[in-house]
Amino acid sequence: MRALVEEYGGVLPSVDVGALLEWLDAFSDRHWNFRKRGNVERDQVTAPTFEPGRAALVLAAATALRLVEPADPPRATYDHLLVLGGLGRACLQRTEYAARLVRDGVVSVGAVAALGSYRPLTEAETTLPGLADSRFEMDAMDVGVRDAFGLAEPAVCESSDEIGTHRSWQVRTYRADGCPPVQVLAAPSSEPEQRRANTPDTYDFWTRRSSLRPTDRILVVTSPIYVPFQHSDAIRMLAARYGCGIDTIGFDPARSTVPPADGAANPDRYLQEIRSGILSMQRLHQALAGSLAA
Template sequence: MVTFPPVALPACEPGFRPGRLDDQIHRWVASEPMKALVAAYGESLPDAGVGDLLAWLDAFSGVHWDFRRHGRVERDQVTAPAFDAGRTELIVAAATALRLVEAAPPPHSEYDHMLVLGGLGRACLQRSRYAAELALSGAVKVGEVAALGSFRPLTHAERELPGLGGAAFEVDAMDVGVRAGFDLTRPVEREGLEGEWDVRTYRWPGQPEIHVLAAPSSEPAIRRANTADTYEFWAGRMRLRATDRILVVTTPIYVPFQHGDAIRILGLRHGCGIDTIGVDPSRVTVPFAPGATNPDRYLQEMRSAIVSMRALHQALP
């Protein structure tokens, strides 16, 4: 059985200073599981500085692990390649060590902000309801909750999910999940520009203030809003302090890349502390989609993490 020791993601505590970030990024990308994956594709990971190593891995993973590049399809529309048993075991073992597989509890008991990240319809329901469980059960004390989405149209399959029949966009799916998880009815405030951005605010006695946001794309002629756009849009509406601690809630497979983006946009620019966790599959009411944790998905999101960490490295002062 193939196993690797776990590899820590870059740390980001309140009052964040990036002095050791290069070493922490290098530790992740030059780790034993990454070397083993590269070797499985007939290459050797270069012995290089972090910038050159990230550039090499970006190019390498673009050739071997980017299954979305043809037609730039959504994650659930990829035609998965076949892997033999040995390759599958290696990929899953490496993904586990690199923090893409297992859920982890919040490292701290109190957070100033909880950010629930959007995605496909199923993920919107899973993440928002899991975040509500954390906040309402007392597992964490939270000052403010923000569910971050976009105006990506839902597919027919997404709209067929229980409870999403009337939802048209990703932000609507986030709204459904938030209202169900926190037992809310309607927002007390709403503002936005139709089809571009939207903010829905909920307040209820004894609960943190809750916002559901659809962020505008920073490249509207090319693509929908991505994770970085949603972080920036939310941060632009807040008065963030270097003492703030932020908990990001996503799905385990996306933790490394979305953590890297959060450090780049919220840690470097505002000094906030960032923890990123994935939902616990045993505690979600909406099951994961078939194929959501296939080997190709892990490789795709390792590439996403490499791209994210390269952007983080390039943003360092």
């Protein structure tokens, strides 16, 4: 991180953790927040040009910060497996990987939950295999879950009266022989007037429909580039509140039947998610400091 900051003309200050995260928030917003230029989703960013030396440094920093390499689950048994939603391609990749972990006996899990939202899919996302009739991220997660786990119709479907807004929610529950119970959830936003549901919102919605215990162990499956920020959010929303254990891993793109998107490993993507990690760690630090003060 120190080398990366220096590359962009800064000097990492020698201050306490809270002040350091606040400084990094402001610095990364100036230099690495490419999404704010148009307030767009990750795949809609117009990538800047990077000279080779800077691109190599960004990749080295991202690798050291654990945004690049996939990882195997560190345990063989979990009470819950959470598959995080995202862009349509990621929904298919992550559900496929999660199902392979269960099917191949890499992990034994008590239940599976795929966490999404009512974010509308873009036209490009609906060109992906199986997503032609999908409208929302929730639908893409549902397609991925059904295909990967070999599921038919849901046994139970619950939802809000209104569908497709930032306030809307839905839960589809699947049950099949030889498969743990599987749920696909679309979470409502905690700030519906401003934005769609984000990762913390999906964690919170799932926990309100679960009975977490301090002895529970949770495996979170996402993409490698999002592991730091989504793991920090999981600690804040799940471990800190309920005392349960969390492991977060990124799927292996080399083993996916759905190829990565063009530009998925560009330097700007890594810089953007390094910033996401800073923000999530800042929220985690503030939450823990607040609980200690209380």
